[in-house]
Amino acid sequence: MLDATHTVMALDRAGRLPTTTGLCTVAENARHHEPRYGNRPTMKDVAARAGVGLKTVSRVVNGEPGVTPDTERRVQEAIEALGFRRNDSARVLRKGRTASIGLVLEDLADPFYGPLSRAVEEVAREHGALLINGSSAEDADREQELVLAFCARRVDGLIVIPAGSDHRYLEPEIKAGVATVFVDRPAGRIDADVVLSDSFGGARAGVAHLIAQGHRRIGFIGDQPRIHTATERLRGYRAAMADADLPVDESWVSLGSTSPERVRAAAESMLAGPDAVTALFSGNNRVTVTAVRVLAGRESPVALVGFDDIELADLLGITVISQDAATLGRTAAELLFRRLDGADETPARVELPTVLIQRGSGEIPPPTDAQSADRQSR
Amino acid sequence: MLDATHTVMALDRAGRLPTTTGLCTVAENARHHEPRYGNRPTMKDVAARAGVGLKTVSRVVNGEPGVTPDTERRVQEAIEALGFRRNDSARVLRKGRTASIGLVLEDLADPFYGPLSRAVEEVAREHGALLINGSSAEDADREQELVLAFCARRVDGLIVIPAGSDHRYLEPEIKAGVATVFVDRPAGRIDADVVLSDSFGGARAGVAHLIAQGHRRIGFIGDQPRIHTATERLRGYRAAMADADLPVDESWVSLGSTSPERVRAAAESMLAGPDAVTALFSGNNRVTVTAVRVLAGRESPVALVGFDDIELADLLGITVISQDAATLGRTAAELLFRRLDGADETPARVELPTVLIQRGSGEIPPPTDAQSADRQSR
DNA sequence: CATGCATGTGACAACGTTGTCCAGGGCCTA
DNA sequence: TAGGCCCTGGACAACGTTGTCACATGCATG
Structure with missing residues (x-):
C-alpha cells in the first residue's frame, strides 16, 4: 500500500534551452524540506549507524584503501540494514x-x-x-x-x-x-x-552489377534529398551509369519520403510505359521493403538491388548492398x-566498406524478345 | 595534436554495487581544483557578468516570474555571451x-x-x-x-x-x-x-488454427523454459491439443536456445521419421525465422504458425500470432x-490480446495420399 | 506623513557526494 | 625515551543548482 498523502511532483520539462520562458509549474513543492528520493538513506545515515565518519563510508563504498577490515564490516552491515545506494547524481556533480x-x-x-x-x-x-x-x-x-x-x-x-x-x-x-x-x-x-x-561506392557497385546483367534502363528510388546518404547513393547511381556511358532519364530518379505510398507510386511510374526501367535500385531498407512488395505483384520479373540488408532477404532472394x-x-x-x-x-x-550480396533479384537479366514470348506462352 | 600534459581521467565503473571493492584508479586527478566540465560557465559567472544576483539568473533560466524585462534581457545577453547551459546534474541533486x-x-x-x-x-x-x-x-x-x-x-x-x-x-x-x-x-x-x-491465449489460438486445418501431429519449438513467455506459449499449445483430444508426443516439443543451430536441429528432428509432425508452431520471432529457412529447403510443404510478426512475413506468406x-x-x-x-x-x-494473421503458411493442410502422389509425379 | 502592501532582488543554506587536510595512535628505530 | 613514520579515521569545503527568507524599493491607503 502506498502512502495516500504522497505529494505529487509534476515532472518538469527538463533540459530545455536556458532561453525557455514561462510554463513553470507553480508551487511544485509546497512543503519546506520535502523528503527527497523517497527518503533514501545517505552516507551520513550510514556513518551514524556504523559509528564512523562520513568519509569512511565513502571509502568503503568506493573500495578505496585505508579502512580496517573491522570498520569495513561495520559499514557494510549498516549499508545492508539501511538499503543504502550511492546517489550518483551527487557523485556526478562532485566528480564532473x-x-x-x-x-x-x-x-x-x-x-x-x-x-x-x-x-x-x-x-x-x-x-x-x-x-x-x-x-x-x-x-x-x-x-x-x-x-x-x-x-x-x-x-x-x-x-x-x-x-x-x-x-x-x-x-x-x-x-x-x-x-x-x-x-x-x-x-x-x-x-x-x-x-x-561508403554510400557512393556501394550504390555505384550495386548499379554496376545491374548494368553487368545487361540492364540499360535502371530506376533509382531514394530517401529525401536533404539526407546525405540519399544524395551520395544517387551520386553513386549516376557514376555507375556514366561509367557505362548510359544516359539517365530523369523520370528514372525519385528522391523523397520513404513512406510506402510514395515509394509505390514512384516504382509504378518507373515501371510503366514503353520506356519502363528493367531494374530498380532502392536507396535504403525502407524503400527496398516496399519495392519488393511492388515487384512481387508483377507479372514480368524486374531486377532489384537494395541498399541495406534486410531480415529474411535471403529467403526472398533479394540482392543487396550490405552495410553493417x-x-x-x-x-x-x-x-x-x-x-x-x-x-x-x-x-x-x-x-x-559495403558488400554486394547476390541473392537472385539483382541477377535477373533484362527481358529479351525471346523471354517475353516464353513468358506469354505459359 | 595530443596535449601531453592533459590529465587522463579514466571513467570509473559507475553504478556498481556499493559492495564493490578495489579496482580504484589512484590519483585520478592530481591537481587541486581541476576545472570540471571543461570549465563551463555557471550561473554564478552569468550573474557576475550581468551584474545581478545568482538567484535572478536561476529565475530567468527557469522562466520564473518576478524579473523585470530589463533585468531579464541583461541576463539573457550574459547567457548568450558565455554559452551558459544549465547543469542538470546539480539541478537533479537539488530537486530530487x-x-x-x-x-x-x-x-x-x-x-x-x-x-x-x-x-x-x-x-x-x-x-x-x-x-x-x-x-x-x-x-x-x-x-x-x-x-x-x-x-x-x-x-x-x-x-x-x-x-x-x-x-x-x-x-x-x-x-x-x-x-x-x-x-x-x-x-x-x-x-x-x-x-x-496473452501468450497462452495466442499460442492456443494458433495451434487451434492448425488443428482446424486438419493437422494432428504438431511440433512446438520455443525459447528457454526459464522464460515465462516460452512456458506460457507451450501451455497454450498443450491446451489447444487437449481441447481437440489430441495426444502430444514429447518428441514434438522442444524448448531451448533460439540459436539457429538449435532450432534447426529441433525442427529437422521433428520433421523426420514416419511419425513426423505435419505442422510447426514456433514460439517467437527468432525461432520463426529459422523455421522458415528450414521449411524453405523441404520438398513437401509443412504448415507453420509463428508467434510474433516479422517484417516481410506477408511476402513470405507466414501466418503469425501477432503481438504489438x-x-x-x-x-x-x-x-x-x-x-x-x-x-x-x-x-x-x-x-x-494477440491477433492471428493468416497469410498462407498456417493454412497448409496436412498431406493426404493424393497430394503426396501428386507431388511425386512432378 | 506614517503605514501597509505588492513587487523585484539577493544572501544563504541545503541537496549528497568526494578531495584535501589534519589528528591521533601504534610501531619502529636511534 | 624521543623522534619519525605509517596507518586509520574524521572535519570540512566544494561541486552548481534551487527554496526560503529578508530586504529594499515604490505606490496607494489610512
Whole structure:
C-alpha cells in the first residue's frame, strides 16, 4: 500500500534551452524540506549507524584503501540494514564526469538502428558508461532539443545521426569538452568526427552489377534529398551509369519520403510505359521493403538491388548492398572513447566498406524478345 | 595534436554495487581544483557578468516570474555571451527528481524490442523525461547490474523486461519510491505492475488454427523454459491439443536456445521419421525465422504458425500470432507515469490480446495420399 | 506623513557526494 | 625515551543548482 498523502511532483520539462520562458509549474513543492528520493538513506545515515565518519563510508563504498577490515564490516552491515545506494547524481556533480553518453538517432524502431544502438551500448558498457537514447524522428529541431538536453545532463560524449544540416549550435558544447562523433551522415557546417558507410561506392557497385546483367534502363528510388546518404547513393547511381556511358532519364530518379505510398507510386511510374526501367535500385531498407512488395505483384520479373540488408532477404532472394550497422555503431563509440581518453587529434573521417550480396533479384537479366514470348506462352 | 600534459581521467565503473571493492584508479586527478566540465560557465559567472544576483539568473533560466524585462534581457545577453547551459546534474541533486526513466530489455538489436523502446521513449518525451536504455543479454546478473546502476542515477522510474527470476533485490528501491513496471514477463518473487501479451491465449489460438486445418501431429519449438513467455506459449499449445483430444508426443516439443543451430536441429528432428509432425508452431520471432529457412529447403510443404510478426512475413506468406511490441511499451510507460503522478493502487496486471494473421503458411493442410502422389509425379 | 502592501532582488543554506587536510595512535628505530 | 613514520579515521569545503527568507524599493491607503 502506498502512502495516500504522497505529494505529487509534476515532472518538469527538463533540459530545455536556458532561453525557455514561462510554463513553470507553480508551487511544485509546497512543503519546506520535502523528503527527497523517497527518503533514501545517505552516507551520513550510514556513518551514524556504523559509528564512523562520513568519509569512511565513502571509502568503503568506493573500495578505496585505508579502512580496517573491522570498520569495513561495520559499514557494510549498516549499508545492508539501511538499503543504502550511492546517489550518483551527487557523485556526478562532485566528480564532473557522468559516465554516460548520449545517442541521437532517427528512429529506434527502424531495424537499422537497433543493432547500431546495441553496439554503442556494448562499447559504452566496456568503458563503464551508460547510454541515453533519443529518436529525432528525422526532425532537426527535435535533434537539437535532444542533443542539448543531453548536454544539460552533462553527458561525457555524444553520438549523433544528424537529422538537421546545421550543427553550429553544438560548437559551444564541443568547445566545453563534450566529445562528439557523427554517424551515418556528416555534421553540417562544423568540423567533427564522422563515421560513414561508403554510400557512393556501394550504390555505384550495386548499379554496376545491374548494368553487368545487361540492364540499360535502371530506376533509382531514394530517401529525401536533404539526407546525405540519399544524395551520395544517387551520386553513386549516376557514376555507375556514366561509367557505362548510359544516359539517365530523369523520370528514372525519385528522391523523397520513404513512406510506402510514395515509394509505390514512384516504382509504378518507373515501371510503366514503353520506356519502363528493367531494374530498380532502392536507396535504403525502407524503400527496398516496399519495392519488393511492388515487384512481387508483377507479372514480368524486374531486377532489384537494395541498399541495406534486410531480415529474411535471403529467403526472398533479394540482392543487396550490405552495410553493417553494428560496426558503424561500434566504430563510432570506440572513436568517441578514444577522444574521451584524451586523443585530441584533428577530426577523423572513417568510411566503412559495403558488400554486394547476390541473392537472385539483382541477377535477373533484362527481358529479351525471346523471354517475353516464353513468358506469354505459359 | 595530443596535449601531453592533459590529465587522463579514466571513467570509473559507475553504478556498481556499493559492495564493490578495489579496482580504484589512484590519483585520478592530481591537481587541486581541476576545472570540471571543461570549465563551463555557471550561473554564478552569468550573474557576475550581468551584474545581478545568482538567484535572478536561476529565475530567468527557469522562466520564473518576478524579473523585470530589463533585468531579464541583461541576463539573457550574459547567457548568450558565455554559452551558459544549465547543469542538470546539480539541478537533479537539488530537486530530487531526475526526469529520466530506465528501460532494461533483452537486446535492442532484436526487432521486437526496437519498437517497444521507441514507444516508451515517446511516452517519456510527452512527460518531459529522458530514457536510459540497457540490454541485459538475457543475463540475470547483468539485468540486476543495470537496474541498480539506473537506481544509483536516481531514475524516477524503471521499465524492466526481466531476464532473471528473482527480483527481490528491487524491494528497497521500490520502497524508496522508484516506480517499476515489468513488461513482457512478470517479475519474480515480488508483487509489481506488469504488462503482458496473452501468450497462452495466442499460442492456443494458433495451434487451434492448425488443428482446424486438419493437422494432428504438431511440433512446438520455443525459447528457454526459464522464460515465462516460452512456458506460457507451450501451455497454450498443450491446451489447444487437449481441447481437440489430441495426444502430444514429447518428441514434438522442444524448448531451448533460439540459436539457429538449435532450432534447426529441433525442427529437422521433428520433421523426420514416419511419425513426423505435419505442422510447426514456433514460439517467437527468432525461432520463426529459422523455421522458415528450414521449411524453405523441404520438398513437401509443412504448415507453420509463428508467434510474433516479422517484417516481410506477408511476402513470405507466414501466418503469425501477432503481438504489438509498441503497444506493450506504450502501455507500460503510461502505467509508469500514472504511478509517478501519484496513482497508488495495488499492482496492476495488464494483458494485451494477440491477433492471428493468416497469410498462407498456417493454412497448409496436412498431406493426404493424393497430394503426396501428386507431388511425386512432378 | 506614517503605514501597509505588492513587487523585484539577493544572501544563504541545503541537496549528497568526494578531495584535501589534519589528528591521533601504534610501531619502529636511534 | 624521543623522534619519525605509517596507518586509520574524521572535519570540512566544494561541486552548481534551487527554496526560503529578508530586504529594499515604490505606490496607494489610512
